[in-house]
Structures are given as C-alpha cells and as structure tokens.
Amino acid sequence: MKTKENKIEGQSKLKQFGEKALNVVQKITQSTFVSTIMEGFILVMPIIITSTIFILAAELAPSFGYKWKDSDGNVIIEGYAMYSAFCWRMYNLSYGILGFALVIALSSRMTEKISSKLKSNQKMNIIIVCISTAIAYLLTSVPNTVSVVAGATELNVLSLITAIFGAKGIFIAMLTGLSVPWIFFLCYKFNITIRLPKQVPQNISQAFLNIFPTFFIIIIYGVLGWVFVQFLGDTMLNAIFNGLTRAKSYWFFIAWSMVLSLTWFCGIHTSVWNGITSTLDALGLQENIDLQAAGEHPSNLWPNPFRMGAYSMGGTGAQIAVPFIIILFCKSKQLKSIGVVALVPILFQVNEPILFVLPSILNPLMLLPFLVAPLVNTIIGVIFVYEFGMNASTVSMPWSMPMVVAVPIASKFQATSFILPWIWFGVSFGVWTPFVLIQDKIYHKRELLTAEPNEYVDYRNGVQYLRNYLFNCQKHDEIKQLKLDEKNRVNSLEMNLLNTEILNVQTDGDKVVEILVICIGAGTSAMLAETINKTFSDGQVKVNAKACSLGNYSEFIDNTNIAIISPQARSSQKSITDYAKTKKDLIVFQTKGPEFLEMINDKKITKTKIIEKIKELRGIAYEKN
Structure with missing residues (x-):
C-alpha cells in the first residue's frame, strides 16, 4: 500500500515540477524576443528550402557517377559546367543573403509587436526601421578590406556576398533585428525628436521624428563594428561565427538531443530552442555545401533533415513506431482511438496525438523511452556519418517530409542513407514497445472497471483483429455487427442534442x-x-x-x-x-x-x-x- 502511495506521490511531484517549469518557460516563450525569433525563422524558411534545391539540381547527376570534370578538375563537358554555374549562382544569390533576409524579417516582426504599445499618433514606420536595421547589420558585418588569393586577377563577388550576407550573419541578424526597433521605440516613447512648429505638415515632421533613432543606431553599431575591426582584426560577424563553429563537435550534438527530449517531456516545446538550432542548422548547411563543392566529406550534423531524423523521427521522443505498436498490440479504447489517427501525421513528424493522449509528456512511465530512443538514434546517426562515410545533409528539406524520403535526397542518394531511417524506425519500435504495452494494460483494466452496462467495446488488438478476419470470419462479423449497433445507439442520442443546439445558432x-x-x-x-x-x-x-x-x-x-x-x-x-x-x-x-x-x-x-x-x-x- 505504501509503495502505491509513494508512486502516486512521485507522479504528483513530477507533474508539479513540470507545471512549474512550463509556467516559467511559457513566460519566456511569450516574451516579445523569443516569439519574434520563432516567427522570423519561419518567415525565411522558404528561402532556405527553395535555394538549396538548386544545389540538389547541380549535384544530382554527379552523385550517380556523371563526370563533367577530369581527375585534375578540368572541365570536359562545357554544357554541364554552364548548367552547374547557373545553379550555384541561383543558390548564392538566394541562400547567400539568408542573414540579411532574416534581419529584415526580425526587425519587421519586432516593430509590429512593440509599435502597438505606442500612442496612435506615434506609430513606428516599419520601412524606416528595417532600413536602419540593415544599416546596423552592415556596420557590424562589413570589413574595411578583403584579402585576395595570391595571383588572382578577379574577386569572386558571389563568395563575398555569401560571406557577408549569408548564413554566417544569422547571429548578427538576431542581435540587430531584435535591438534596433527598441531604439526607435524608446525615442518615440520619450519623444526624443526635433520639435517643429505645428504648421509643418505631418509627413515632414514624421521624417524628423526618425532622425535621432537613426543617428543613435549609426553611432552605437558603427562604434561596435569599428572596435572589432580595429582592435580584434576582424568583423563582429566573423568573430561570433568563429565562436559558434566550435559547436560542431558530435559530443555536443549528442548531448543536445537529451536537452530537447528532456525539455519537451516537461511540456516545454522544442521551438524555445529555435534561436540555437536554426542558427547551427543554417551554418552547418553552408559548411556542408562548401565541403561538397571542394570534393570533401559533408560531415556537419546540424542541418535538417539529418538532425530531425536523428533527434526526432516521428516527432520529439523518436515516436515514429508508436502508432504501429498501438495498432498491432494494444487493446484499450483510449489508445486504439489514436493509433490510426496518429499513423499518417507521425510520418510527417507530427506526433501531438501520441504526446497528449498516450500521454508521453509528464508521464513518469514514458520518461525512459522518451530520452533513450532519440539518444540511441543520434549515436547511430553519428556513427553512419563519421564511421561509414555517409553524407550529412547538403540540401534543406521541409521538416515535415518523411525521413525515409528526405534523408536519401539530402545525402545525395547514398546507399547508407536509405538504410539509416529504417534502423531509426527499428530502434523506436524496440525501445517504445514494452512501455506502450504497460500503459495499455493500465488503461484496459481501468476501462473494464468503468464501462457502462449497455456499452459494447471491441477490445481486440490489431493482431487479434487480423486473426479473426482471416481465420474466424463468423466471430469477426458478429463483433462488427455489435460495434455497428453501439455506434447507432450513441449517434441517435447525440444527434438529438446537437440538432437542438444547431437550431439555436441558425439566426x-x-x-x-x-x-x-x-x-x-x-x-x-x-x-x-x-x-x-x-x-x-x-x-x-x-x-x-x-x-x-x-x-x-x-x-x-x-x-x-x-x-x-x-x-x-x-x-x-x-x-x-x-x-x-x-x-x-x-x-x-x-x-x-x-x-x-x-x-x-x-x-x-x-x-x-x-x-x-x-x-x-x-x-x-x-x-x-
């Protein structure tokens, strides 16, 4: 008896901890800064996905053995060389300005959010704020001079654009995009402006209203950028980028899978970490594309879909196999109700039916598989890249694309990339099965105790259903008729109530x-x-x-x-x-x-x-x- 009471008390404490943690993180995620970062990355996602398609187009034929260069790197097929150059130009002038696009997205979203806090006659001009943010980005990102390779007669402008405006600038984009609108906000709020006579037209006075915040922005970010260039010998953009690249270690990659799983288990959505993961994703994708272009092994683990597959194939917790386990082996009404419903969404990384109805969030029974399945899959993914030579992602794919399709495409259709997603599925199946079955047994016993006298429930699992359907048709038909009668009885009662409600709103x-x-x-x-x-x-x-x-x-x-x-x-x-x-x-x-x-x-x-x-x-x- 004491053991049971201690178990209930432990579950209660875990839920209390989860609720407290959720309340804290809710306040964080509801903050203007975090929500703006989340929304900003969503806004630039089309650029990431569409631009990297050109890399796939350029490298698809060579990945299957097509040779357009000889062993010394000399072009032997001019037509394909022109086609490849075209694809790389499309990439460099789209993904190559990702940092700059993000700074515009962030500043516009932040301006929209905080402008509503001002008086109606003090609304911030989004265009002016975005232009000022772009200036701040340039002041902290552009060097005074650019080194040219010895003997070179031309400067590769596309590479220069990518180096300043591309994925390397994501952190600078977050810094400037989130802070510049607040400088405008403070100047507007405290009326720091040049006061003009009332006779001056409003459009002219509005222009003067923006002079002081623009001046402050140029001074603040100009001095900041100058300090880095003058005393550290590099731009602020490069200094931060060099610091972030230290996170490439596969040990950090493995440890991060535990962070994501543990926080989501406590009810904290993984989007709270978007600022970190999206930055490492974009930087890693750029690195893998550069490595691929240089003929080296693309081994940065962070870009999707590889990271998504390793961490959360089928959603956080690596739950891709859970609907299959429920459909095949579970008897309880509650679990069977979500098995089929969750089956298709989970193939596209949408696992909310499992998270909230199983449930796996804040459920002590599910803590172990929720942490272990992603951890094992991440370690296996690292082994495939570093030991078996599989390419990490060189093409960005939508997060919702099934991993059995996305991973091979992003890895240039290597044989190992076709095998890896199925190994991930097998790990998910093996780790989750015993825990789901224990939960099913608990629900099944409870449902038998609380069932209504006149209610009929089919408690067969999927294996029993198939056995009856194939080898005992008479019993299967009898159960089918009983289920139909129960459905008609319930529908009759509920429709009478609904029809009354519908009449009340048809006005x-x-x-x-x-x-x-x-x-x-x-x-x-x-x-x-x-x-x-x-x-x-x-x-x-x-x-x-x-x-x-x-x-x-x-x-x-x-x-x-x-x-x-x-x-x-x-x-x-x-x-x-x-x-x-x-x-x-x-x-x-x-x-x-x-x-x-x-x-x-x-x-x-x-x-x-x-x-x-x-x-x-x-x-x-x-x-x-």
Missing part, C-alpha cells in the same frame, strides 16, 4: 463564422481545420476554417471570429487574447492536449465545441454592442 442568415486554427508548424492545425470544414459541410451553420503556423497568424487574425490555439502554441495565447479584447467579434479558444485531438478525431465533439463557441461569440458581440 444570422448567410454570415460565415471564420475560424483560425493555430499551431507551431501548421501541421495539426491543418488537420483540425479540415475536420471542422467537413463537419459543417452540410451548410446548416456556415463555417470556414483555415490553419496557420505560430509565425504567420497575424496575417489572418483580423478576419477571424474564433481563434483556436493548439496546446503546443499556447505561447501565443496572451497576445491573441489581448488583441481579442479590442474586437467585438473575436473569441480565443485555448485547447488542451486530449481536447484538441478529440476534435480532430471526432466530428460530433468538433460540432459540439464549435457550436458552443459560436453561441459564446454571439453573446459577447451582443454585450459589446
């Missing part, structure tokens, strides 16, 4: 209720938006649901009536709620883990929840009017 004629579903990467939000649209496709209540990521919800929120926030995107709740207070036709629905997934999986639950929110929306709109 606004052709008015469409606009719903926006927000999550970190627009994966699970797209699933829920699709469920909502299908649920209300009969037109009885006019609803239009769309999905977006945490980084671009501001593009849609103005025309939204109901904002549904997924559990992993709760860091946006405060800012959206504050905005909703200024509108009469917007309410915020912050969902919990099981609730969000139940809505994805069950149209009846979705319809009930949405109708409740529509009634709440109309009540609030009536009060504000």
